[in-house]
Amino acid sequence: MKLHVITSLWPSRANPISGIFVAEHVSALRDQGHEVWVTVVSPKKSEWLEIDGVTPHYVRTLHLPVRFHRLHRPINTKLAARVAKWTLPKPDVDALIVHNQVPLGFCVPWWQSKTLPTAVIVHGDNPPLNDPDNAAWMRQHLPSIPEHVKVLPVGKTVVPFLDNLGVRHHAVLGNGTKYAEKAPGSNTPKQVVSIANMHKGKALDVLIDAFGLLDASWRLRIVGDGPERRALEEQVAALGIGERVEFLGRLDREATLAVLDGADLFALASTREPFGVVYLEAAMRGIPPVGCFGTGAEEIISDGVTGRLVPKRDPEALAAALEDMWGKRDALGDAAREDALGRTWHHYNEQLLAILGFSS
Incomplete structure (x- = not known):
């Protein structure tokens, strides 16, 4: 055709x-x-x-x-x-x-x-x-x-x-989404990855606030750039979590997916996300994602089955969801990948x- x-x-x-x-x-x-x-x-x-x-x-x-x-x-x-x-x-x-x-x-x-x-x-x-x-x-x-x-x-x-x-x-x-092999996961415990253009609708400030509520065993790597980057870096410094949060900037496609392959969990608390193909890319790799109710994340994530959904702009709920996902990451990841293979x-x-x- x-x-x-x-x-x-x-x-x-x-x-x-x-x-x-x-x-x-x-x-x-x-x-x-x-x-x-x-x-x-x-x-x-x-x-x-x-x-x-x-x-x-x-x-x-x-x-x-x-x-x-x-x-x-x-x-x-x-x-x-x-x-x-x-x-x-x-x-x-x-x-x-x-x-x-x-x-x-x-x-x-x-x-x-x-x-x-x-x-x-x-x-x-x-x-x-x-x-x-x-x-x-x-x-x-x-x-x-x-x-x-x-x-x-x-x-x-x-x-x-x-x-x-x-x-x-x-x-x-x-x-x-493109087919991908199951990701090997991180070499360090409790590694979360987020991939987003840094503007307000991506709500990366909420994710950073959530990390401020988690203990020192958690690590966050953020891929992307944009107008909110300086404010986000200042927020990390103010919370005193600079050693646990890494800003990687904008990477090419291959490097971005390499970072994703090293994740245990994927998190993006966008308030405006019509679909969110990055949730699907994480799911394809067996990495359970967390997103927000009332956004396109609902098209991909079945709450408690293939990942977690939380209310918008609620860092406490997001931190609790990450804690919950850590103990269930293998089961959630397997279910997420099985679903993604049909998409x-x-x-x-x-x-x-x-x-x-x-x-x-």
């Missing part, structure tokens, strides 16, 4: 982790014998990486800066759709797969040259579009989604966002193509 993947997310030289799940999805499609073309649509000109022999075509869209207009996001969406209509490559394919709703996903009827089976995979909500004026504009001006276009949110927490915009979704379809990208592709009307 011939497929065209159009995405605003793809690894770049500047950020080799961003959009890696899209690259893994494409690799799995190719492994299953499909021909795949990839186009990255973005206002930012970056050095997009070749992944598993795939070098994406790049289309640069027009982009109105935020400061010029309150409705910058919907206007940019329409601009991008108009540009794409004339500049997107048009290979002879059987279906389109569009990763992300902005800038193109919701506007397929504006730029699609053929009536092809199309999946629009929505990876999260979009705060600017939640603004009442923006949402009203989108509801008024978005074209109706035709029957051949299937809107697929990655998690249940994304559905209210779609409802607010008046966009009908076909089904919830969580991301897949690989190959399984995902079978479901996706069935939704588009193709047999596997």
Whole structure:
């Protein structure tokens, strides 16, 4: 089958982790014998990486800066759709797969040259579009989604966002993950790993507060970088746990997964996590994860069976969950891995193509 993947997310030289799940999805499609073309649509000109022999075509869209207009996001969406209509490559394919709703996903009827089976995979909500004026504009001006276009949110927490915009979704379809061998675990006792971009929604401050409540036998390694890093480092120093918390910065994909392989437990207490593929990556390795109720972690973690779920922004509950998981880590890890083995990208592709009307 011939497929065209159009995405605003793809690894770049500047950020080799961003959009890696899209690259893994494409690799799995190719492994299953499909021909795949990839186009990255973005206002930012970056050095997009070749992944598993795939070098994406790049289309640069027009982009109105935020400061010029309150409705910058919907206007940019329409601009991008108009540009794409004339500049997107048009290979002879059987279906389109569009990763992300902005800038193109919701506007397929504006730029699609053929009536092809199309999946629009929505990876999260979009705060600017939640603004009442923006949402009203989108509801008024978005074209109706035709029957051949299937809107697929990655998690249940994304559905209210779609409802607010008046966009009908076909089904919830969580991301897949790449197969991996079971991790060997750490060489030191009670090692927890967290992987996240350091912004407030990831709630790394809550995880650090939880570590302040645990005894000195616990260690935390954090992979990632971002605007909150300095504040988090100051928080660690103020709690006097600098010898137990290690900031590793942003690492490439291979190094990140090597750190994960050395973990006993995985923790990410995000308050806004539409899906959270990193929980699934930990589970695949037999590393039980802990996340929060009311987030995409619920799509992956069965509380007390494959990991733990705790209330948002509750360091005491998070610390207690880590203590509880330590004594049950083998059973939780085995159950998490068994579940993850049924969620690989190959399984995902079978479901996706069935939704588009193709047999596997």
